[in-house]
Amino acid sequence: MTTTDAAVSAPEIASDETRRRFELEEMGFKEVPKKWRKFYRYWQGPTDVLAPNEVICPVCKVVIRATRELRPGDKVYCMPCMSRMVVVVGEDGRLEADVVF
Amino acid sequence: MTTVDVDDFDPHALTEQDFLDQVHSFQFWFDSVEGYLTDRPYGRPDATVEEPIDDARRDRLITSLCNYCVGETAALDGAAGLVQLAPDRNSKIFMATQVVDEARHLEVFLHRLRELGVGDPEREIERRAQPALVDFKGALLDLVAEGDWQAAVFAQNVILETMEYTVFRLHASTADAVTKDVLAGVIADERRHAGFGENDLGRALAIDPSGRVRLREIRTRLDAMVLGVFEAALADIGAPVEGHRQLASEYLDTVERLGLT
Secondary structure: OEEEOOOOOOOOOOOOOOOOEOOOOOOOOOOOOHHHHHHEEEOOOOOOOOOOOEEEOOOOOEEEEOOEOOOOOOEEEEOOOOEEEEEEEOOOOOEEEEEOO | OOEEEOOOOOHHHOOHHHHHHHHOOHHHHHHHHHHHHOOOHHHOOOOOOOOOOOHHHHHHHHHHHHHHHHHHHHHHHHHHHHHHHOOOHHHHHHHHHHHHHHHHHHHHHHHHHHHOOOOOHHHHHHHHOOHHHHHHHHHHHHHHHOOOHHHHHHHHHHHHHHHHHHHHHHHHHHOOHHHHHHHHHHHHHHHHHHHHHHHHHHHHHHHOOOHHHHHHHHHHHHHHHHHHHHHHHHHHOOOOHHHHHHHHHHHHHHHHHOOOO
């Protein structure tokens, strides 16, 4: 899909070629409209290993998924709880998300 | 005019305003609840089989559900009043969807009480309601009557809904099959309600941080009421000690993100 900057000011996740791309499929998460369900999945608890394109929403604990590898500074949205967040590196070196108000 | 390539329907490519317009809309609500409430009369699929519940567990479950009904009634009355106070159309429309959610929660919990053999749920709720939760309901509705949007959203969508969200998830993890199904739909709704409260207040406090002083006072007055009630609910459902820690910690994380500690 091509869209103009009238509708999308800037992609929240940069589309440079060095990032791995991911083909998303629905994983049983049905709490948002169908077209967006593949971008979210339930977190299975502390043993749930996140992929490079995933980060946990600190507000509602749903796993947010992207079509590209996530990096610090990327902006993502949690539609299930309506939060906007930025990807950061946590104390343990893993990617986390901080809510942006 | 420049163009950028974005993936079909990629939510992360939305502008902030487009995102807010989407998630606050009635259409978003409708297309969301369709995913998890279709073919679930009173929140449960017909195929779910009732499992045996011994008398003691049943009694504790009835107490929990009675108090959930008090909380849901508070949120139903509160959200209905907040529709008129909403500062913009997106908030007004979202709050109207919350009214519907809260009415459904009350209805499914009342229905579950009847399934558990409670002949007169209203009388049972009156008998088993924790006084602190009844007091909280009164305090919330006072804030609504005063026309105080921020304080009422904080009391309802942050204090009450954040704690309910944690308790319902913990309860669902140990509940009988039917109660678990009923709770699953409620939990999905609570995600929106708690998220709305945190983000609405977060945006307002980012613009005018002076509001934090007043909200901290409200927090001091009200959160202990609700915390005590839900700690008792966790005891009733047999949640492990870790569950009590999770309740306190998830709530504290929320108020910390809002700068209200």
